[in-house]
Amino acid sequence: IETVAPAGAINSNVVDMSQWIRLQLKKGKYNNKHIFSEKQSNEMWSNQTAIENMNYGLGWFIRYWNGKKLLNHGGGMPGMISDVSLIPEENFGLVILSNAETGMVTAIRNYIMESFFLNEPKDWNKMMLDNWKKRIENFAKENKRREDVRVKDTKPSLPLEKYCGVYEDKMYGKAEVSLKDGNLFLQFLPSPTMKGELKHYHFDTFYIDWEDEFLTRGWVKFEMDFNANIKHFTIEVPNSPDFVFTELLFEKAK
Known part of the structure; x- marks a missing residue:
């Protein structure tokens, strides 16, 4: 993991990350101290790069959910996936840390947000499981397609x-x-x-x-x-x- 240290080698936990979320929602202020300025916070939450169906700020994916700005960023390494999401207008934030490489984190995040704000959460567990099975199926189909179009008994052109x-x-x-x-x-x-x-x-x-x-x-x-x-x-x-x-x-x- 040392090779990706700048992106994912900080040891943390939900308690520490919860304090970091409070810092973000307070726009740089924590325990009456300014760690970074409100101007810097606004810049991080502003559109910097357009991506399909969303934008990217400085370290945050930016889109709108239920009419409100949603900021989030996930992370993953072999054996683990995480997610941090903020809805600043609602002073709402959550962090999810997992020891799995599935869509479980997204399912949990969406279920929690819908439980808080919509009162009628969808069955995200089933939806993400179905999507995961479909992805595995498509991956197998693509491997089969490549094997079907492979020209057998050929050799490299050169030594x-x-x-x-x-x-x-x-x-x-x-x-x-x-x-x-x-x-x-x-x-x-x-x-x-x-x-x-x-x-x-x-x-x-x-x-x-x-x-x-x-x-x-x-x-x-x-x-x-x-x-x-x-x-x-x-x-x-x-x-x-x-x-x-x-x-x-x-x-x-x-």
Whole structure:
């Protein structure tokens, strides 16, 4: 967890987090002391980036629920998921910490808010369980689809050592492809835990099962130039929980 320390390595509990929620709802004031200013609080709660169906402030997702501004942010690591939600207009806040990797946290949050403000909470447990089952079903269908379209009995265009080298994406940084025990191995250099063996899928496409089980299976596609030299690779990781790879283009270093 040290590799994501700025994002998720603070040890806390619901008692401590409740005090932090009070600080947020008081716009930076706690026990008659100003930890941060009201101006800074307003800036954190203001729209900074537009996202589908919501906006993002500074550390907060922003949307409207039941006609009132709802601020929240979740978090997750293998084995745990959490959520903090605020409705400032109602001076309402809650924190949920769990030791599960399911939609349970969202179900609990929505049930509590509807119990407080609508008096007729939906059966969020059933709804989230149904959604989870559907997600697993769709994931299995996608894996089957990829296996069905796979062209059998193909080989890489070049000897494996020709794929090896350092690649770089202008936005993300560098990645290295090497040979390990006779197979290609991909390592994202800025992120030590993002690594795994590349296994041949078809032609010049390989699939990767990450050593970090938090990441789902991905596909790495290499492209050649007219001189049969590897030019770059792209990567696709469907159902990735936190990382979006689709805009990355890793060009091979000269």
